[in-house]
Amino acid sequence: MSASIxxxxxxxxxxxxxxxxxxxxxxIRQGEFFSLLGPSxxxxxxxxxxxxxxxxxxxxxxxxxxxxxxxVPAHKRDMGMVFQNYALFPHRTVAENVAFGLRxxxxxxxxxxxxxxAALAMVELSGxxxxxxxxxxxxxxxxxxxxxxxxxxxxxxxxDEPLGALDKKLRQQxxxxxxxxxxxxxxxxxxxxxxxxxxxxxxxxxxxMNGGRVxxxxxxxxxxxxxxxxxxxxxxxxxxxxxxxxTTTSTVASALDVGKGLILALPPTEGQGxxxxxxxxxxxxxxxxTRTDAATAAGSSAHGIVENxxxxxxxxxxxxxxxxxxxxxxxxxxxxxxxxxVPGDGVTLEWTPADLVVLKD
Amino acid sequence: xxxxxxxxxxxxxxxILPSALMFALFFFLPIGLMALMSVLTGxxxxxxxxxxxxxxxxxxxxxxxxxxxxxxxxxxxxxxTLVALAIGYPLxxxxxxxxxxxxxxxxxxxVLAPMLTGIVVRTFAWMxxxxxxxxxxxxxxxxxxxxxxxxxxxxxxxxxxGLVHIYVPFMVLTLTGVIGRIDERLEQAAxxxxxxxxxxxxxxxxxLSLPGILAGSLxxxxxxxxAYVTPILLGGFQIMTLPILIYQQISANFNVGFAAALGIxxxxxxxxxxxxxxxxxxxxxxxxxxx
Ligand SMILES: Nc1ncnc2c1ncn2[C@@H]1O[C@H](COP(=O)(O)OP(=O)(O)O)[C@@H](O)[C@H]1O
Ligand SMILES: [Mg+2]
Numbered sequence: 231m232s233a234s235i236x237x238x239x240x241x242x243x244x245x246x247x248x249x250x251x252x253x254x255x256x257x258i259r260q261g262e263f264f265s266l267l268g269p270s271x272x273x274x275x276x277x278x279x280x281x282x283x284x285x286x287x288x289x290x291x292x293x294x295x296x297x298x299x300x301x302v303p304a305h306k307r308d309m310g311m312v313f314q315n316y317a318l319f320p321h322r323t324v325a326e327n328v329a330f331g332l333r334x335x336x337x338x339x340x341x342x343x344x345x346x347x348a349a350l351a352m353v354e355l356s357g358x359x360x361x362x363x364x365x366x367x368x369x370x371x372x373x374x375x376x377x378x379x380x381x382x383x384x385x386x387x388x389x390d391e392p393l394g395a396l397d398k399k400l401r402q403q404x405x406x407x408x409x410x411x412x413x414x415x416x417x418x419x420x421x422x423x424x425x426x427x428x429x430x431x432x433x434x435x436x437x438x439m440n441g442g443r444v445x446x447x448x449x450x451x452x453x454x455x456x457x458x459x460x461x462x463x464x465x466x467x468x469x470x471x472x473x474x475x476x477t478t479t480s481t482v483a484s485a486l487d488v489g490k491g492l493i494l495a496l497p498p499t500e501g502q503g504x505x506x507x508x509x510x511x512x513x514x515x516x517x518x519x520t521r522t523d524a525a526t527a528a529g530s531s532a533h534g535i536v537e538n539x540x541x542x543x544x545x546x547x548x549x550x551x552x553x554x555x556x557x558x559x560x561x562x563x564x565x566x567x568x569x570x571x572v573p574g575d576g577v578t579l580e581w582t583p584a585d586l587v588v589l590k591d
Numbered sequence: 592x593x594x595x596x597x598x599x600x601x602x603x604x605x606x607i608l609p610s611a612l613m614f615a616l617f618f619f620l621p622i623g624l625m626a627l628m629s630v631l632t633g634x635x636x637x638x639x640x641x642x643x644x645x646x647x648x649x650x651x652x653x654x655x656x657x658x659x660x661x662x663x664x665x666x667x668x669x670x671x672t673l674v675a676l677a678i679g680y681p682l683x684x685x686x687x688x689x690x691x692x693x694x695x696x697x698x699x700x701x702v703l704a705p706m707l708t709g710i711v712v713r714t715f716a717w718m719x720x721x722x723x724x725x726x727x728x729x730x731x732x733x734x735x736x737x738x739x740x741x742x743x744x745x746x747x748x749x750x751x752x753g754l755v756h757i758y759v760p761f762m763v764l765t766l767t768g769v770i771g772r773i774d775e776r777l778e779q780a781a782x783x784x785x786x787x788x789x790x791x792x793x794x795x796x797x798x799l800s801l802p803g804i805l806a807g808s809l810x811x812x813x814x815x816x817x818a819y820v821t822p823i824l825l826g827g828f829q830i831m832t833l834p835i836l837i838y839q840q841i842s843a844n845f846n847v848g849f850a851a852a853l854g855i856x857x858x859x860x861x862x863x864x865x866x867x868x869x870x871x872x873x874x875x876x877x878x879x880x881x882x
Contacts, residue, residue: 319781321799330794331785334785
């Protein structure tokens with residue numbers, strides 16, 4: 231049966247003095263697809279290895295279904311793990327690799343054979359039982375690693391960038407299949423990735439990590455639409471970040487003066503105040519129209535000139551330089567009805583103040 | 592395509608030529624001469640009338656004494672190899688897996704340091720330890736643990752102790768390289784699947800280090816059966832091995848033909864081992880589909 235995991239204020243300082251994980255706290259729910267997302271070196275693998283029992287936390291505790299397992303050795307944790315390089319046993323066949331965990335559990339031969347067969351069928355590798363790992367493609371190796379980990383019906387499945395070595399097409403297919411499998415088996419899955427698209431596409435919830443700390447935990451939509459820190463806003467997708475002094479104008483009660491005459495109206499939820507603030511505005515939340523000479527709506531529009539365009543197929547990404555010299559990314563759907571802007575075009579940008587997201591630094 | 596296949600070996604041959612000549616001159620020629628001597632009735636340089644004969648080999652096979660010497664040599668080689676493996680493997684595993692650089696350097700020094708001292712010096716050191724009035728016996732007697740000195744020297748045990756000490760570094764260095772190349776995550780994967788650390792070692796690391804075990808054992812065995820100084824000093828001519836016998840045949844009995852025949856036997860033992868090693872390795876790696 232799948233389990234929940236509680237990571238309570240866990241830190242890891244390596245022998246050299248590197249603080250790889252710093253007071254990380256999160257609750258992973260039973261049956262949840264939970265991703266650890268962050269740039270390389272932010273401590274994702276270390277966190278996962280502490281859950282698996284390959285590293286001991288320097289402080290803090292890890293609990294599974296409420297039971298403290300911080301000092302339980304790895305082989306007694308009953309967790310499946312898919313390693314970044316798969317770590318398949320090179321001297322054993324596909325079937326022997328998958329059977330390994332069952333053998334360690336002392337199951338009888340007939341049961342093992344049946345379970346291995348079923349697991350290999352599940353990952354669509356039937357017929358490759360007698361191959362060695364070296365005779366398999368990257369995608370097939372990945373499936374063997376997955377089959378080997380899930381055949382023992384682990385309480386938790388841990389995956390360290392399992393799709394990182396696959397090419398894009400295969401990766402997308404495996405993302406889909408892994409997600410399907412996880413839902414079908416009701417697995418609690420902790421998934422490490424540095425690929426934000428992958429995390430957004432697959433996860434029930436994501437923990438965004440940076441420099442050993444958790445910046446934000448939330449659903450993909452929360453992480454994307456309401457990033458709470460500058461790092462998260464910047465790391466997930468493209469975004470425009472403005473930083474300025476809070477102010478009040480004749481037309482807008484709560485605004486942000488980001489310099490050179492550009493005033494942004496803050497979302498209505500944000501009361502009046504003082505001090506320095508950062509806000510994020512997603513490129514696709516901005517509308518782009520041919521420059522109008524009409525006065526712009528105070529705080530929610532600006533004039534600018536298109537610097538360059540990047541045709542993405544379904545959408546066009548424009549880099550616009552505002553009259554205030556700020557450079558802004560704007561993404562417009564390629565609706566096909568209106569003409570696309572070209573560099574040098576004068577444009578007017580409009581947005582809704584409610585789409586601005588206020589960030590903690 | 593064809594031009595590269597024809598010119599490249601030629602270019603290479605030029606580079607190989609000097610060492611090939613050296614090899615022929617200092618390796619094949621002496622062995623060839625030795626093989627020739629072993630089937631001649633005498634030394635053709637000093638004796639004008641020599642004939643081919645099998646009597647040296649017949650003497651060996653016919654006299655149980657010589658078969659006993661051959662068997663003793665092989666037995667000492669085997670025991671030395673097994674003990675060196677038993678001591679060397681844990682050490683090599685430790686060295687291959689140690690995280691700290693300083694720790695690794697220290698271990699390496701500890702393994703290599705004895706090699707900086709000559710074999711004779713080290714063997715004499717063992718004599719002062721193992722002889723009847725040596726450190727070991729004196730200590731045990733003063734502690735009242737034994738009343739008679741233990742016979743440690745002039746026994747096979749003494750020879751094995753000395754040989755192991757000398758050849759363990761070869762075992763360790765060979766094994767460290769092989770174990771170091773085994774991904775630690777394989778053991779972790781095994782543990783993750785429920786194997787205790789010992790089980791993970793037995794199921795994963797040990798089979799994967801088999802090529803190193805074979806190579807190290809072959810090396811130590813070949814060195815041990817051809818060792819000469821240590822068996823003489825620690826065996827005091829009371830334990831006969833092939834190298835000692837060969838030396839006696841040349842220096843005392845002047846029977847170069849018989850010495851040559853004994854040398855050929857020593858060589859054949861080693862060669863058979865190399866062939867067996869290659870076959871075993873072929874089996875192991877063929878199993879692993881490395882090629
Ligand atoms: N065994 C180790 N010893 C010392 N430092 C380590 C070790 N493993 C990782 N680190 C360091 O800890 C930090 C986090 O590493 P890691 O958890 O692997 O990050 P990620 O998986 O997010 O890329 C990095 O700075 C890395 O260099
Ligand atoms: Mg990593």
